[in-house]
Amino acid sequence: MDDIVITRDRDDVEMEDDEIDRLKKSASKRKGRGLARSEVLRGDFDEIEGDTRPGGPQKSIEGWIIFVTNVHIEATENDIFDKFSEFGDIKNLHANLDRRTGYLKGYVCIEYEQYNEAQAAVEQMNNSDFLGQELKVDWAFVRPGKKSSTKRKERRRGRSPSPETE
Secondary structure, three states: OOOOEEEEOOOEEEEEEHHHHHHHHOOOOHHHHHHHHHOHOOOOOOOOOOOOOOOEEEOOOOOOOEEOOOOOOOOHHHHHHHHHHHHHHEEEEEEEEEEOOOEEEEEEEEEOOOOOHHHHHHHHHHOOOOOEEEEEEEOOEEEOOOOOOOHHHOOOOOOOOOOOOO
């Protein structure tokens, strides 16, 4: 095993055993979440302008997207469009349908061009009644960071609240 030939993109590279051993030692295996601590993800990335508070809403590439859940399955896109267009021009409305039944799956993504329009929709439509169900409206994208504790408790889903200790 004097010489090992590694073929890469039609270019032959000859390496000695000691060079291969050095490369193997410098290489590290990355599985699962280990990549998060990698130098690859610590690069200098562009940021989208918008609210800079940690936990605050984050603008997507094209606009401000809100996520509406607990939408009645028999609601139509037109019903939702009419209700949410009261707050401003809707740039995009995406409602997924169940293939088997043809009804809504219970959630909708709505995109507004302006922050103040989306903010008004979030504030006024959250916990409001729509076709007999209480809508939950929130931002689709938020900046990483700490959020206020009251919102965190409010958003807890699928788990019982921790018992309060005195």
